[in-house]
Amino acid sequence: MPELKDIATQIRRDIVRMVHACQSGHPGGSLGCADFFTALYFDIMKHDPSFNMDGKGEDLFFLSNGHISPVFYATLARSGYFPITELASFRKINSRLQGHPATHEHLPGIRVASGSLGQGMSVAIGAALAKKLNNDDKLVFSLHGDGELDEGQNWEAIMFAAHNKVDNLISTIDWNGQQIDGPTQKVMDLGDIGKKFEAFGWTILQTNGNDIDDLIGTVNKAKSLTGKGKPIAIMMHTIMGKGVDFMEGHHEWHGIAPNDEQLQKALAQLPETLGDY
DSSP states (O other): OHHHHHOOOHHHHHHHHHHHHHOOSOOHHHHTHHHHHHHHIIIIIIOOOOOOTOOTTEEEEEEESSSGHHHHHHEEEEEEESGGGGGGTTTOOTTTSSSOSSSOOOOOOOOOOSTTTTHHHHHHHHHHHHHHTOOOOOOEOOOEEEEGSSSSSHHHHHHHHHTOTTTTEEEEEEEEEETTTHEEEEEEEEEEEEEEHHHOOOOOEEEEEEEEHHHHHHHHHHHHHSSSSSOEEEEOOOOOTTTTTTTOOOOOGSOOOOOOOHHHHHHHHOOSSSOOO
């Protein structure tokens, strides 16, 4: 299998090409989370690309911040869920790869529509409870944006998970400090997110979300802490736009597409490692 870093680089390359081709989408958070998705789908999770919607006997993943669909689609394609060439249809009319993941297109790998921010935690908790009812020992993983935590529904779900000892759930927060309107500290300062989760009764871990080795080590530690009566949250510190120097750390790249010149600059920093679509 290719090196994980090479996979992450190709996924980043896919992201900028997809968003550029339709001149629409969200490259910043997608680039920042490429290492996480690579670690999850190519090392950590036990999953089957042949795709069974109920997911029995598999680890499940739910993307709550659905606007970073480019990284999700590229990861699914690169891990065998659907043809890599389909990435060229991103955000096109009648494409299965809509701007936010949806289920009515029956795209393999997508178990819930996401894009209405704040709902993914509730969905992940429901899936985790279903696994408990089915005596399924596999885990549920979810990803959430730090800005997304402005939504109040998250905190109701976070409280519910701890109260009901949903200890087969590992939720990761993409803590990049940026959201669509600016730095999170200016838009809605959340303070220490980890301490908030801890106060709600969760076990908390910290990781460098742009270091694949650190990510894998942290998530494996999280897996070792499941089944102990508490849900687990990983505070994943990332850089928005990671891998493309002029995008890194800038909230403006939350939801705009690169122009032709910017695409070429980005691709020059992201060498083709697995072959373009």
